[in-house]
Amino acid sequence: MDISVVIPLLNEEESLNELYHWIAKVMQSNGFLYEIIFIDDGSTDTSWNIITTLSKEDTNVKGIKFQHNFGKSQALHAxxxxxxxxxxxxxDADLQDNPDEIPDLYKMVTEDGFDLVSGWKKVRYDSKIAKNIPSKLFNYAARKTSGVQLNDFNCGLKAYNKKVIKTVEVTGEMHRYIPVLAKNAGFSKIGEKVVQHQARKYGTTKFGAERFIRGFLDLITIWFLSGFGKRPMHLFGAWGAIMFFIGIFFSIYLGVDKLFIHKTGRLITDRPQFYIALTSMILGTQLFLAGFLGELFLRSKKDRKDYSIAEIIK
Known part of the structure; x- marks a missing residue:
């Protein structure tokens, strides 16, 4: 099979039929062998009924229905x-991504050898204040933190070599950072293509301003996971050692001062250095324990899915 089109959705009943016919037209005109996988992320409208009807009319259409809304990352994972x-x-299922871009994206992966190609909505039709400016700030921070030079991490229109999506595990809210996860997994050839952004035709956006807050928090998470996810002791142990040695240094200083310099001076417990030493050693011990627990967790964790499926159409 040439292409799998994976489409997560939530309450997009108005756009599904139009999107399906548009994708099918592109696929058939280019002679692709394809499948379209709709993942209904807990819709409360008639989206699943439409997907079921389409699958009966076209065996290329497949579907996954979640028990309730688990999030875009979980939908992509499924x-x-x-x-x-x-x-x-x-x-995305809202018709803001243009299916006519699919042939060029396919060629960039199969002919140009890219592991992953991310769309860049260079010209957008969103509210400039509500989305464009926060998006630019977010993308700038993501580039600087991750080292992946993309202009639009949030663009839903992406193309992947099959090896990438079978290797990278998308959990939590990490769908924005699949390129970073791919890079960390050893897929270094990551490209970008300017794609056409369509104005929303039906309904309203399912994402509010809070997604940028979550995005920055996820960025911090992925920075940590990229550097220390496989070796938490390298971070916690290093800081623990620093804090512990600070405590040891002040303890030695207080001992030497009390024994040889100010033998009859005030009590050690009356001096601020005593509390610095005590706090530093306690923090150092706790950081060491955090590192050990992290290492134990990595060695004992079992694979688990953060979603439950109600129905599947194959």
């Missing part, structure tokens, strides 16, 4: 597990 295409395309 879609990636099902996908069989050599190239996997992700896009």
């Amino acid at each position: 879609g990636f597990e099902m996908a069989q295409g050599n190239v996997v395309i992700t896009m």
